[in-house]
Amino acid sequence: xxxxxxxxxxxxxxxxxxxxxxxxxxxxxxxxxxxxxxxxxxxxxxxxxxxxxxxxxxxxxxxxxxxxxxxxxxxxxxxxxxxxxxxxxxxxxxxxxxxxxxxxxxxxxxxxxxxxxxxxxxxxxxxxxx
Numbered sequence: 139x140x141x142x143x144x145x146x147x148x149x150x151x152x153x154x155x156x157x158x159x160x161x162x163x164x165x166x167x168x169x170x171x172x173x174x175x176x177x178x179x180x181x182x183x184x185x186x187x188x189x190x191x192x193x194x195x196x197x198x199x200x201x202x203x204x205x206x207x208x209x210x211x212x213x214x215x216x217x218x219x220x221x222x223x224x225x226x227x228x229x230x231x232x233x234x235x236x237x238x239x240x241x242x243x244x245x246x247x248x249x250x251x252x253x254x255x256x257x258x259x260x261x262x263x264x265x266x267x268x
Contacts (some may be wrong), residue, residue: 182212
């Protein structure tokens with residue numbers, strides 16, 4: 139025997155490669171890919187305009203979706219939040235209307251806070267389960 143080094147190398151367990159994380163294949167249906175929102179006032183304005191069209195036609199569900207989309211593109215859009223609350227009221231989604239009115243009131247420099255506070259106070263309270 140020349141040296142003890144080769145004998146020790148043989149007793150070592152073989153190196154295990156690190157576990158490879160399996161990647162999911164890309165989604166084939168583009169509608170199922172989650173949207174990523176960034177500040178885009180032009181897109182927000184486009185959605186508010188479409189929401190106004192649907193609201194005038196009486197399609198409050200579509201209007202609500204468009205106003206919600208607009209509020210995601212521009213979180214500081216008071217118009218989108220106020221109209222979202224009004225559309226939710228028409229749909230009798232009082233929890234959604236309450237949330238939109240509350241977000242609107244939290245914004246700086248709003249002029250019609252008293253009117254919105256009155257609308258918020260008139261909303262029916264959420265029912266609690268017993």
